[in-house]
Amino acid sequence: MSQQEWVDKDYYRDLGVSSSASAEEIKKAYRKIAREDHPDKKPGDAAAEARFKTASEAYSVVGDKEQRKEYDEFKRLIASGGFGMSGAGTRRSSGMGGMGGFGGSGAGFGSSFGGAEYDMSDIFGGGGLGDVFGGMFGGAGAGAGASAGRGATHSTVRDRGSDVETEITLEFREATKGVTIPIRLTSPAPCATCHGSGAKEGTSPQTCGQCHGSGMVSENRGSFGFSRPCEACAGQGTIIKEPCPDCHGEGRQTRPRTITVRVPAGVVDGQKVRLAGQGAAGQRGKPAGDLLVTVHVKKDKVFTRSGDDLKLTVPVSFSELVLGGAVTVPTLDSRVRVRIPQGTADGTTLRVRGRGVNKRNGASGDLLVTVKVEVPTDLDEGAMSALRKYSEEEKRSGFDPRENWEGK
Numbered sequence: 001m002s003q004q005e006w007v008d009k010d011y012y013r014d015l016g017v018s019s020s021a022s023a024e025e026i027k028k029a030y031r032k033i034a035r036e037d038h039p040d041k042k043p044g045d046a047a048a049e050a051r052f053k054t055a056s057e058a059y060s061v062v063g064d065k066e067q068r069k070e071y072d073e074f075k076r077l078i079a080s081g082g083f084g085m086s087g088a089g090t091r092r093s094s095g096m097g098g099m100g101g102f103g104g105s106g107a108g109f110g111s112s113f114g115g116a117e118y119d120m121s122d123i124f125g126g127g128g129l130g131d132v133f134g135g136m137f138g139g140a141g142a143g144a145g146a147s148a149g150r151g152a153t154h155s156t157v158r159d160r161g162s163d164v165e166t167e168i169t170l171e172f173r174e175a176t177k178g179v180t181i182p183i184r185l186t187s188p189a190p191c192a193t194c195h196g197s198g199a200k201e202g203t204s205p206q207t208c209g210q211c212h213g214s215g216m217v218s219e220n221r222g223s224f225g226f227s228r229p230c231e232a233c234a235g236q237g238t239i240i241k242e243p244c245p246d247c248h249g250e251g252r253q254t255r256p257r258t259i260t261v262r263v264p265a266g267v268v269d270g271q272k273v274r275l276a277g278q279g280a281a282g283q284r285g286k287p288a289g290d291l292l293v294t295v296h297v298k299k300d301k302v303f304t305r306s307g308d309d310l311k312l313t314v315p316v317s318f319s320e321l322v323l324g325g326a327v328t329v330p331t332l333d334s335r336v337r338v339r340i341p342q343g344t345a346d347g348t349t350l351r352v353r354g355r356g357v358n359k360r361n362g363a364s365g366d367l368l369v370t371v372k373v374e375v376p377t378d379l380d381e382g383a384m385s386a387l388r389k390y391s392e393e394e395k396r397s398g399f400d401p402r403e404n405w406e407g408k
């Protein structure tokens with residue numbers, strides 16, 4: 001991004017508010033955009049995604065009291081012509097992915113613009129990402145918001161480890177009842193030798209004397225502060241005199257590891273779940289990224305799902321429907337007897353309350369049992385002759401299956 005583009009930015013316009021808007025108005029405006037244009041809400045809609053990114057970037061600045069003050073001051077300086085454009089580049093949150101290292105763009109603009117982080121759970125009403133699948137199943141908002149929120153906004157240079165994606169396949173009944181399973185991954189994990197510090201055993205990283213641990217050095221120009229990554233420590237904030245021989249001072253190493261994941265009841269095929277802090281380890285003990293798990297669910301021989309309800313089709317005989325009776329059908333963990341009322345029509349669905357999928361609130365969906373007549377093809381002579389006799393009796397009793405057919 002060039003300086004001119006930076007100058008042209010108008011974060012208030014991006015959020016559709018005036019520059020005198022209150023913090024509450026700004027928050028509201030951002031939430032609205034985040035809700036409507038979130039990429040998880042409108043997959044494949046590039047315009048919506050662009051609006052979301054623009055708004056996220058804008059909100060990361062003017063949504064923060066201190067940064068907003070700096071930004072307003074910057075804009076005033078520009079307007080008054082008092083801001084001399086120097087050779088310094090601008091560092092800012094790109095909105096996606098992060099900078100990937102230092103060196104490209106030179107000095108940073110603003111002490112903290114690029115490093116803005118905020119909590120998406122605030123925007124979506126609190127998903128509680130600390131819980132393994134917390135918020136992921138509670139409604140579209142929480143999970144979706146958390147997932148893109150991280151990727152889209154956490155783009156500081158000295159930041160956390162990257163997100164890691166993986167897939168698991170569950171049996172239908174595992175997904176329906178919930179299951180705890182191990183996931184095996186090969187990704188950057190904290191170095192086992194130095195426990196992430198990057199320093200050789202018996203030593204520890206020293207706070208950088210140049211930046212006093214912040215990783216950034218600043219210079220003041222008038223009332224506006226510039227910062228740039230500290231050269232002495234490459235923005236890390238610490239200096240390692242004797243690197244750990246196993247990770248060469250990185251504090252992490254790629255190795256296989258197994259984590260145990262509790263999948264709550266009711267996950268559906270194709271659902272993505274996020275495990276906060278289970279992704280790649282950060283450099284030198286910085287926070288880990290998240291693990292994104294795409295869940296595939298196998299089909300079952302008997303059951304299908306419709307939300308929290310389980311469905312199955314049970315074969316019955318014609319006489320069972322006419323006379324009424326009962327059939328025994330499987331449930332997820334046992335069997336249940338279902339009464340067929342006298343004169344039940346073929347294709348009728350009978351509902352067994354509370355025998356479906358367990359919901360998060362402790363309640364359960366229902367089991368929906370659809371009856372389907374199985375026509376016999378190899379009855380013996382006794383049954384055939386009884387059926388012929390029945391057929392005559394049926395006519396005699398006045399039953400005509402096509403009585404009202406074709407609107408007669």
Ligand SMILES: [Zn+2]
Binds near residue numbers: 198244247248251
């Ligand atoms: Zn190490």
Ligand SMILES: [Zn+2]
Binds near residue numbers: 209212231234235237
């Ligand atoms: Zn430093």
